[in-house]
Amino acid sequence: SAVISQKPSRDICQRGTSLTIQCQVDSQVTMMFWYRQQPGQSLTLIATANQGSEATYESGFVIDKFPISRPNLTFSTLTVSNMSPEDSSIYLCSFREVQGRNEQFFGPGTRLTVL
Amino acid sequence: AQSVTQLDSHVSVSEGTPVLLRCNYSSSYSPSLFWYVQHPNKGLQLLLKYTSAATLVKGINGFEAEFKKSETSFHLTKPSAHMSDAAEYFCVVSEATDSWGKLQFGAGTQVVVTP
Numbered sequence: 001s002a003v004i005s006q007k008p009s010r011d012i013c014q015r016g017t018s019l020t021i022q023c024q025v026d027s028q029v030t031m032m033f034w035y036r037q038q039p040g041q042s043l044t045l046i047a048t049a050n051q052g053s054e055a056t057y058e059s060g061f062v063i064d065k066f067p068i069s070r071p072n073l074t075f076s077t078l079t080v081s082n083m084s085p086e087d088s089s090i091y092l093c094s095f096r097e098v099q100g101r102n103e104q105f106f107g108p109g110t111r112l113t114v115l
Numbered sequence: 116a117q118s119v120t121q122l123d124s125h126v127s128v129s130e131g132t133p134v135l136l137r138c139n140y141s142s143s144y145s146p147s148l149f150w151y152v153q154h155p156n157k158g159l160q161l162l163l164k165y166t167s168a169a170t171l172v173k174g175i176n177g178f179e180a181e182f183k184k185s186e187t188s189f190h191l192t193k194p195s196a197h198m199s200d201a202a203e204y205f206c207v208v209s210e211a212t213d214s215w216g217k218l219q220f221g222a223g224t225q226v227v228v229t230p
Contacts, residue, residue, distance in 0.1 A: 042205060042220045042221060092158070106158050106159040108158040
């Protein structure tokens with residue numbers, strides 16, 4: 001199965017700034033997903049990123065706040081814009097392996113703290 | 116629409132005793148069901164999955180789950196808990212018609228294992 005990595009693994013940011021999280025997969029995948037896990041909570045899907053098209057956002061998430069890029073089949077970025085303490089969460093990227101075992105794999109996550 | 120309910124937010128077991136984590140789902144179509152585990156400060160790991168094959172699914176680390184359509188349940192069990200089983204467990208549903216592989220996570224069950 002493919003290996004998925006994220007950078008940075010964690011960061012502490014000031015209110016009002018933006019952070020871009022990178023997600024790299026070591027093989028080509030069609031669909032990538034971005035999730036948020038707020039402290040003590042479950043995972044919530046932010047958006048689905050398809051290469052070559054605009055990301056599709058879930059209810060409650062907007063492009064201005066969480067712009068996503070998907071320049072090729074192995075890479076995606078999520079930006080958390082104009083951050084506030086409420087954005088403190090773990091952000092995870094994932095992809096679905098449609099062939100083979102039909103599983104969804106998750107990156108290790110980016111732990112973001114906003115002061 | 117799909118949803119999943121984990122009936123226990125916390126489960127405490129003694130080492131060597133059975134573990135039962137309860138999950139009920141709601142799905143308009145034939146669902147795929149998964150259990151993921153998240154150890155502290157680590158990424159999500161797939162324990163097992165049900166995708167319309169055998170209703171009793173065996174996973175890693177001695178875990179298994181039984182899909183019961185009549186009860187809309189997918190409970191996770193392990194006959195003998197180990198200290199390393201202490202973690203957060205998520206029951207997850209994905210509808211078969213959802214080719215994008217969007218996952219709906221339950222709220223999670225925190226498992227504590229006492230010596």
